[in-house]
Every structure is written in C-alpha cells, then in structure tokens.
Amino acid sequence: xxxxxxxxxxxxxxxxxxxxxPHAYFGFVNxxxxxxxxxxxxxxxxxxGRTQKYTYGTRGTPTTDALxxxxxxxxxxxxxxxxxxxxxxxxxxxLAFLSAGDHVLIVDSVYAPTRNFANTMLKxxxxxxxxxxxxxxxxxxxxxxxxxxxxxxxxxGSNTFEMQDxxxxxxxxxxxxxxxxxxxxxxxxxxxxxxxxxVDVSIHAATKYPAGHSDVLLGTVSANAACWARLHETxxxxxxxxxxxxxxxxxxxxxxxxxxxxxxxxSALEIAxxxxxxxxxxxxxxxxxxxxxxxxxxxxxxxxxxxxFSIVLDGGGQKEAHAFLDALEIFGLGYxxxxxxxxxxxxxxxxxxxxxxxxxxxxxxxxxxxEDVADLKADIERGLAAASLR
Ligand SMILES: *Cc1c(COP(=O)(O)O)cnc(C)c1O
Numbered sequence: 001x002x003x004x005x006x007x008x009x010x011x012x013x014x015x016x017x018x019x020x021x022p023h024a025y026f027g028f029v030n031x032x033x034x035x036x037x038x039x040x041x042x043x044x045x046x047x048x049g050r051t052q053k054y055t056y057g058t059r060g061t062p063t064t065d066a067l068x069x070x071x072x073x074x075x076x077x078x079x080x081x082x083x084x085x086x087x088x089x090x091x092x093x094x095l096a097f098l099s100a101g102d103h104v105l106i107v108d109s110v111y112a113p114t115r116n117f118a119n120t121m122l123k124x125x126x127x128x129x130x131x132x133x134x135x136x137x138x139x140x141x142x143x144x145x146x147x148x149x150x151x152x153x154x155x156x157g158s159n160t161f162e163m164q165d166x167x168x169x170x171x172x173x174x175x176x177x178x179x180x181x182x183x184x185x186x187x188x189x190x191x192x193x194x195x196x197x198x199v200d201v202s203i204h205a206a207t208k209y210p211a212g213h214s215d216v217l218l219g220t221v222s223a224n225a226a227c228w229a230r231l232h233e234t235x236x237x238x239x240x241x242x243x244x245x246x247x248x249x250x251x252x253x254x255x256x257x258x259x260x261x262x263x264x265x266x267s268a269l270e271i272a273x274x275x276x277x278x279x280x281x282x283x284x285x286x287x288x289x290x291x292x293x294x295x296x297x298x299x300x301x302x303x304x305x306x307x308x309f310s311i312v313l314d315g316g317g318q319k320e321a322h323a324f325l326d327a328l329e330i331f332g333l334g335y336x337x338x339x340x341x342x343x344x345x346x347x348x349x350x351x352x353x354x355x356x357x358x359x360x361x362x363x364x365x366x367x368x369x370x371e372d373v374a375d376l377k378a379d380i381e382r383g384l385a386a387a388s389l390r
Contacts, residue, residue: 155184
C-alpha cells in the first residue's frame, strides 16, 4: 500500500518515505520486487467480477505501485505509468492523444529521438507535425489549428537549453483545446513541478537522475485527472510495461536523488561560471547563469538547476571539438546523463529547423557528475588546451 507523506515535509523527507509503507509488508523498509505474469484468483466469481486489485503482471504489481505512488506525490499527478525507457515515455503519451488527421506542435529544441518519432511514425499514422520556436511563449496561439490536439514542450531544450514560457504556452494551448505535454527530464519534479504550471502530462527519462547510476533505463509519464484515464488505457493497450528490477532500482534511486541533485547542481553551476571566464569558450548555455537569455524565466518558474549544460567553443570546427574531447581523462565520451560520472558529447544541431543554435563554434555538452570540482576543472583545462583556440 502506498503511504502518502505529509505535504508539509521537506523534499528530502518525502523522497525518503514516499511510495511504500513498510508496515504493509512485514515491516521491511523497501517494497518487494515482484516478478509477475500470472496472478491467481481465489475463485471463478472473483475472476469474473474484475474486482481483484492485481490481475496480471502487465497491469501493475506492488513494486510498480510503490514507484507510481512516489512519483505521483512528487508530480502532484492523478496517475503515473512506468515504461521501459525515457523514449517510450515520450512515444506512449503521443500515441495516446493523437489520431489520424490531428495536428501536433513540437518545440524545435526537442530531444532528437522525439523528433525522429514524430517525423517517421506520427507522420506515417497521418498526424500533421509542426515545430515551433522555443521562445514562442503566448505566440503559440498563432500556430494553433482547429485540429491541434497536442502541444509538446521541453524546457530547457535538449543540448542548447532554451527556456520556454510554460504557463503562457499552456494557456494558449488550452484555449485552443490542446493537451500540453512536457519532457521535464532536465529539472526532475524537484526543480520544476510541471503540473502546477499548466502542463497536463509530465514526462521523465527516469534513466537520468532518478536512476542516477548509468545502469537502468526507465520512463515515467504522469497525468492530471483530466488526462489520466486516456493515458492509462493506452498504456494497458500497448503492453509497454517496465521490468520489476528496473522499477525497484529507480525507487531506490529516488531516495538519494535530492542529495545527488544538489551536488550536481552546485558543481555544474560552479564549473559553468568558471567556464564563462575561460578563453576559448565563446558561450556557456546554462539557464541558471545570468548571461543566459532564458534566465528570467528559469528564475521565475524553477527551484533549481541540474548538472547538464553546454559550452560553445570560440571558433574552430570538428578538429578542435575532437581535440577537446580526446584530451579529457575523467569525462567519459558517451550518451545519456544523470549518472554519478561526468560525460561529454559533441552536439549535433543539423536537424533543427528554427532554433538553429549557436554559430560561434562547435557545441559540447557536459554532464557534471559527483566527482570533485577541482579535478573536473583540471580535466576541462586539458581539453581547452588541446583545442588551443587562443
Ligand atoms: C535521455 C532523454 C530521453 C530518453 O531517455 P532514455 O531512457 O535514454 O530512452 C528523453 N528525453 C530527454 C530530454 C532525454 O534527455
């Protein structure tokens, strides 16, 4: 049974206690990892009556209930589904709310695989897809069509970190009868509580900070009361359920997410501020920096900043970017983020149609892990020296 924690508790207290009541399972502090397909019924009447709480593994277990309850508490949502990856957490709600003949507006700074899904599968299914400027704000009203059913947001944007005015976009989208979805992976519900700002469906790659250790793939999708039934029905229809060990690991990760995020936040901001002073760096794309064009929006709506941002090298091209990346000894070259270790990747923006991104030089994304800041700075110094732009 889920236990609902006191809403006056601080966030770390809630993260430590939400989702599972130990006394509902013999006092064990953690919920059991239930591996399940078949669930038995006591008799035929119960089977026919459809009243038993658990009926089949794809439809939920005590393990998935514990994580769903914890996420609902963080999001303030009516219900949450758990899916096998962050990408599935994007595709399932889009399939839930879009039909042939509908129109969807997607922010141009969206996570690239979201764009790929829209451009291939949504178009094949007869959905009209348009991209919009992340800075559109209430101007999104002019892009709404009578058949616009979903406005998809992601703030800050992937790799380039443009901030969106979510309340303004949500108001305009709702006025036109559309559902507002947000890929809120960057902030987690700790730093941006999407449903409080007009979002109807909040999406997370729990692979990132909730899991936190670069080993588990999982997605969560949380909906408000108006959107929950349709999201849940689609989830059951698709059979796209997450595996019990992964669900357990993400609930385990949530317990420490507050302290990990605070460390990521502080280290990343310190390194971003330091990078602003470095020759060879044209710009730092981090919304918590005062120099960031979206800083005022970030300050107005967000409670914190996480550990991933980008730098723009001051000139040069692929040769300089590769020299920077190859000189790094602590930062690994690899995709994803939110784990304990630092990562760097070259950013490709060739698929953008509106938010083309910085032009001064190559863009490199940095995920700041839990290592010591002095060591990370020394590593970045090695990269900048190798790129030798100044
Ligand atoms: C990583 C990521 C995803 C996808 O998560 P996976 O678990 O890797 O599939 C979705 N959206 C954003 C913004 C991401 O950064």
